[in-house]
Amino acid sequence: MPASAPEVPALPVTFRPTRTRFVLLTVGAVMFVVITAVALLLENLSAGERSSFVFTAVLFLGVLTLLSRPKVVADTSGVSVVNITRTRRLEWAEILRVNLRPGDPWVFLDLSDGTSLPVLGIQPGIAKQHAIRDARALRALSESRGSSDAH
Structure with missing residues (x-):
């Protein structure tokens, strides 16, 4: 994703692949x-x-x-990642980076414990520009709310 300065959305916000x-x-x-x-x-x-x-x-x-269940719900205290069968709650400080590289099937979160979490709620499948916009917004939220404060 190119490094542009996306607008930080108001919280709470839900990201999901609506077309899919x-x-x-x-x-x-x-x-x-x-x-x-x-x-x-x-x-x-x-x-x-x-x-x-x-x-x-x-x-x-x-x-x-x-x-069709996957989504990401961001609020003031953190992010809930709802994938197909699992839901994981993360504090903002746990998210180091939001990644959506060319060819990735969905966003990945690099976490402070050294792992990476797939985020199926933001996937470029049939709405690539929508997914890129959502990934940039989630990255902006992460950078403004957590990782820069924690590290």
Whole structure:
């Protein structure tokens, strides 16, 4: 990411891949409706077979809903990183750097314990400019609220 001086957003702020989320939830809902309609329209299916169709539709919708979950919530005390199955709360001082390099699938946070945390809530997938803007805003917040004070 080029080093420009992005505007520091007002807190609290939530970053999420809105286009990706919209696509996943729309596809999940459409798949649920289509599979359920097929189960109800096929006359030769038993009740058990119909229920397995509906169960499969619910399973697809559940997986796509889970994949649409990632987000980052920043407030005055720190950042909550919500990835697919885990949520991690970080204090501002724990975040040393916000990285989104060319080719990265999402933002990575370099942390004070020497580890790196993937942040799936900011991903360039189908909205690259939106992700770059969000990554710059999160970097500006991190630099203004924590890492420069802690180190």
